[in-house]
Amino acid sequence: MKHEFECVIVGSGGAGLYSALETSAGAKTAVLSKLYPVRSHTGAAQGGISAALGNREEDKPEWHAFDTVKGGDYLVDQQAAMILAQDAIQAIYDLENRGLPFSRTTDGKIDQRRFGGHTKAFGQGPVRRACYAADRTGHMILQTLYQQCIKNKVVFFDEFQVIDVILEAKTCKGVIAIELATGELHTFAAKSVLFATGGFGRIFKITSNAFANTGDGPAVLARKGIPLQDMEFFQFHPTGIKGLGILITEAVRGEGGILRNNAGERFMEQYAPTLLDLAPRDMVSRAIMTEIAAGRGMRGDKKIDDYVNLDATHLAKGVLEAKLPDITDFCKTYLGIDPNNTPIPVLPTAHYAMGGIPTDLHGRVVVDEKGSIIEGLYAAGECACVSVHGANRLGTNSLLDLVVFGRRAGIHIGEYVKTIDFPAIPSDAAADAQTWIDRLTDGKTGPHGGHMAEEMQTVMMENIGVYRNETGMALAVKTIQNLRDRYGDVRVQDFSKPFNTDLLELIELKNMLDLALITGVSSLYRKESRGAHSRQDFPDRDDDNWLKHTLATLKGDHVNLAYKPVDTSIWEPKPRAY
Amino acid sequence: MKIILKIERFNPETDTESRFQEYTVEVAPTDRLLDALITIKQFQDGTLGFRKSCAHGVCGSDAMRINGKDRLACKTLVKEVADADGDVVEIKPLRHLPVQRDLIVDQTVFFDKYKSIQPFLINDEPVPAKERIQSQEERMKFDDTTNCILCASCYSACPIFDKNKNFLGPAALSQGYRFIADSRDKGFENRLPELDRPDGVWACQNHFKCTEACPRWIKITKRINQTKKMIQNHRKRKGESINDGTTD
Ligand SMILES: Cc1cc2nc3c(=O)[nH]c(=O)nc-3n(C[C@H](O)[C@H](O)[C@H](O)COP(=O)(O)OP(=O)(O)OC[C@H]3O[C@@H](n4cnc5c(N)ncnc54)[C@H](O)[C@@H]3O)c2cc1C
Ligand code: SF4
Ligand code: FES
Numbered sequence: 123m124k125h126e127f128e129c130v131i132v133g134s135g136g137a138g139l140y141s142a143l144e145t146s147a148g149a150k151t152a153v154l155s156k157l158y159p160v161r162s163h164t165g166a167a168q169g170g171i172s173a174a175l176g177n178r179e180e181d182k183p184e185w186h187a188f189d190t191v192k193g194g195d196y197l198v199d200q201q202a203a204m205i206l207a208q209d210a211i212q213a214i215y216d217l218e219n220r221g222l223p224f225s226r227t228t229d230g231k232i233d234q235r236r237f238g239g240h241t242k243a244f245g246q247g248p249v250r251r252a253c254y255a256a257d258r259t260g261h262m263i264l265q266t267l268y269q270q271c272i273k274n275k276v277v278f279f280d281e282f283q284v285i286d287v288i289l290e291a292k293t294c295k296g297v298i299a300i301e302l303a304t305g306e307l308h309t310f311a312a313k314s315v316l317f318a319t320g321g322f323g324r325i326f327k328i329t330s331n332a333f334a335n336t337g338d339g340p341a342v343l344a345r346k347g348i349p350l351q352d353m354e355f356f357q358f359h360p361t362g363i364k365g366l367g368i369l370i371t372e373a374v375r376g377e378g379g380i381l382r383n384n385a386g387e388r389f390m391e392q393y394a395p396t397l398l399d400l401a402p403r404d405m406v407s408r409a410i411m412t413e414i415a416a417g418r419g420m421r422g423d424k425k426i427d428d429y430v431n432l433d434a435t436h437l438a439k440g441v442l443e444a445k446l447p448d449i450t451d452f453c454k455t456y457l458g459i460d461p462n463n464t465p466i467p468v469l470p471t472a473h474y475a476m477g478g479i480p481t482d483l484h485g486r487v488v489v490d491e492k493g494s495i496i497e498g499l500y501a502a503g504e505c506a507c508v509s510v511h512g513a514n515r516l517g518t519n520s521l522l523d524l525v526v527f528g529r530r531a532g533i534h535i536g537e538y539v540k541t542i543d544f545p546a547i548p549s550d551a552a553a554d555a556q557t558w559i560d561r562l563t564d565g566k567t568g569p570h571g572g573h574m575a576e577e578m579q580t581v582m583m584e585n586i587g588v589y590r591n592e593t594g595m596a597l598a599v600k601t602i603q604n605l606r607d608r609y610g611d612v613r614v615q616d617f618s619k620p621f622n623t624d625l626l627e628l629i630e631l632k633n634m635l636d637l638a639l640i641t642g643v644s645s646l647y648r649k650e651s652r653g654a655h656s657r658q659d660f661p662d663r664d665d666d667n668w669l670k671h672t673l674a675t676l677k678g679d680h681v682n683l684a685y686k687p688v689d690t691s692i693w694e695p696k697p698r699a700y
Numbered sequence: 701m702k703i704i705l706k707i708e709r710f711n712p713e714t715d716t717e718s719r720f721q722e723y724t725v726e727v728a729p730t731d732r733l734l735d736a737l738i739t740i741k742q743f744q745d746g747t748l749g750f751r752k753s754c755a756h757g758v759c760g761s762d763a764m765r766i767n768g769k770d771r772l773a774c775k776t777l778v779k780e781v782a783d784a785d786g787d788v789v790e791i792k793p794l795r796h797l798p799v800q801r802d803l804i805v806d807q808t809v810f811f812d813k814y815k816s817i818q819p820f821l822i823n824d825e826p827v828p829a830k831e832r833i834q835s836q837e838e839r840m841k842f843d844d845t846t847n848c849i850l851c852a853s854c855y856s857a858c859p860i861f862d863k864n865k866n867f868l869g870p871a872a873l874s875q876g877y878r879f880i881a882d883s884r885d886k887g888f889e890n891r892l893p894e895l896d897r898p899d900g901v902w903a904c905q906n907h908f909k910c911t912e913a914c915p916r917w918i919k920i921t922k923r924i925n926q927t928k929k930m931i932q933n934h935r936k937r938k939g940e941s942i943n944d945g946t947t948d
Contacts, residue, residue, distance in 0.1 A: 456730075
């Protein structure tokens with residue numbers, strides 16, 4: 123079936139929905155999502171969204187921008203960070219005015235709390251900057267934006283999975299999607315396409331990410347020769363529930379929770395004397411892994427699945443119930459413990475992709491160091507890289523990124539589509555997608571994807587994790603290359619059309635394998651430690667050689683690397699201490 | 701331990717009616733039931749159809765009937781439904797919504813009913829330069845209802861649908877309350893026609909099945925009763941009668 127829209131938005135998380143609200147005001151827009159919109163992983167975000175409102179204490183956008191740059195270990199593009207921090211304030215008021223039920227201060231304003239790496243006066247101490255709605259901030263953002271889309275009659279194609287993009291002569295002309303309910307292929311011709319497909323934590327074994335977070339957008343574009351930026355920077359959040367990876371928000375520490383080793387020591391005192399437990403995530407995750415390696419994990423056996431305790435037992439009575447009800451419930455449901463009485467066993471969990479599809483400040487996809495764009499192609503949210511998160515994202519800055527840059531992309535698209543005509547789509551636009559599906563469903567016997575997915579996730583977790591080294595990363599790359607070869611033999615077990623989730627998952631597996639390879643190669647070649655990319659064989663940051671963004675282009679079974687400069691126009695890079 | 705999942709299956713291409721299929725799976729008591737389903741799908745039978753995403757009870761994808769109760773598979777631990785080797789856990793799709801395949805139901809009607817109560821803040825007054833002021837007390841009046849993940853467990857659990865398919869249903873009604881109880885919202889009268897009708901709030905007979913089923917602790921029945929009260933008071937003030945189908 124064929125469709126024609128001025129704007130097609132792929133993904134209905136916070137980024138997709140915010141853009142849709144902007145574009146649909148003037149341009150005929152369709153939102154395609156493989157999940158019902160309210161099932162998107164933005165709904166899982168817990169702790170908060172930052173803005174220097176100053177509702178609890180003095181705060182300034184410049185401080186916020188600086189923290190973002192420093193938190194990102196100076197790989198952040200600084201003008202972008204400034205826009206993020208400045209636009210934040212109006213963005214939060216907009217969300218509130220549109221109905222978002224923020225938690226409130228005693229005088230009825232939006233309440234704010236502390237979060238890792240957010241400081242007053244350029245590092246003087248923690249500041250209350252994170253606006254929140256209990257510990258379901260993302261849920262409330264997603265709900266509010268979806269509700270606004272209902273109000274504004276935005277057109278949705280729910281449960282449509284995009285598997286290819288139509289790119290011709292440096293212009294994006296649409297996408298190809300499978301309708302889950304029927305298995306039918308649809309061609310969407312469009313003047314503009316915005317990818318907002320979220321993260322890809324599922325390439326790792328232990329992750330806070332949803333099953334749907336398979337990186338479809340970046341993978342589809344990578345296969346068309348679009349480079350991906352800074353893919354070596356993947357954030358491991360310090361506090362996932364041991365074994366499960368379910369996130370325990372940093373807000374637990376923001377409200378006063380403390381990390382302790384098997385001697386009961388507050389070990390962050392050794393690693394970040396000023397910010398302690400509220401140091402940036404990369405540092406806290408490293409501290410935990412260092413404690414474990416030294417035999418100070420709770421079991422003390424130095425194995426990488428040992429754990430530490432997150433202690434919230436000393437918090438004032440009622441804080442957990444009132445401000446962190448979901449966390450309390452997760453602990454009760456999955457661990458059988460009450461965090462009021464028992465510390466929470468935690469371990470770093472694969473959480474957030476700092477890298478992704480490179481864009482400019484309007485969400486336009488840029489493909490090289492000169493800033494060349496693909497006409498009509500946009501990206502926003504976690505799948506994109508502006509770059510405001512650099513080598514390590516600060517908590518609460520992703521939700522903010524969605525609304526600030528989702529909005530900016532939406533506005534730009536609204537203007538752009540007025541200037542051009544509908545593209546002519548080649549008649550065989552869906553041929554590649556069809557060939558792929560035909561191969562997976564041709565009835566030959568081949569391996570099923572389950573074991574391959576497991577192998578990928580394990581090798582990535584063990585070798586491209588919190589600490590990395592040459593041998594491990596090389597092994598990971600080799601294993602992924604081998605898995606990509608074996609993918610050629612994979613076949614479905616399900617030959618039905620309606621809801622063939624078997625087929626859809628095999629397609630997602632390919633996306634993950636491609637992104638795992640790009641992540642592995644980008645990591646292997648960055649010979650320094652910066653933010654979340656921490657190498658035992660190159661333990662220091664090396665600004666002389668590596669203060670630059672990676673651009674990684676997939677070419678068959680290889681990845682070509684190029685680099686582009688970082689915008690350091692406001693603050694000169696300094697050593698990072700907290 | 702090894703348990704048996706007895707799953708109701710239906711493929712519209714090949715089945716005229718649903719059938720049960722049994723799978724034996726190795727599980728730990730603390731595994732989620734969703735983990736067991738995924739094990740089947742990854743390593744035994746790729747044709748099994750079910751939805752999933754967040755895996756920790758916040759996205760609403762995997763509501764299903766587990767041993768006769770409407771629950772999220774990812775929020776149900778094996779030990780809650782099976783004690784010993786060989787125990788059988790029966791899994792069926794949600795009720796009151798058409799089955800599309802295996803455990804996947806068509807939620808179109810559920811979402812249409814949700815949309816019909818205008819689930820968005822209605823307030824045409826000029827927006828202030830900053831936030832609208834709301835006290836924490838005012839906010840807590842509807843706090844629980846903002847937890848809704850639209851999983852449709854309550855829709856399956858509610859016995860009213862057995863007789864009346866047109867009932868708006870617990871989720872839509874509690875979301876109606878979420879807005880009319882919000883001090884910032886001015887849309888009570890806009891939503892009144894939808895809420896105050898025989899298939900609206902008045903169809904609810906206080907069975908409390910929705911409240912029992914809700915994985916997000918929403919006091920659904922209570923919120924419906926509060927909505928009824930608000931409607932009664934409003935009609936009384938205006939000298940009008942409520943539209944519950946009994947008065948003309
Ligand atoms: C547990 C958790 C807690 C977090 N807490 C916070 C926090 O407190 N503060 C903060 O700032 N950040 C937080 N984050 C990060 C933040 O929530 C995410 O980065 C952000 O929500 C991503 O939003 P998005 O719109 O980019 O993508 P998502 O919300 O993930 O949405 C992606 C969308 O793309 C669609 N999609 C994907 N592939 C396809 C395809 N092939 N075809 C069609 N549609 C597709 C999906 O259906 C979905 O609608 C948290 C993350 C996690 C995992
Ligand atoms: S009210 Fe509860 S059971 Fe009903 S849809 Fe919402 S979360 Fe699910
Ligand atoms: S998978 Fe999200 S609620 Fe169960």
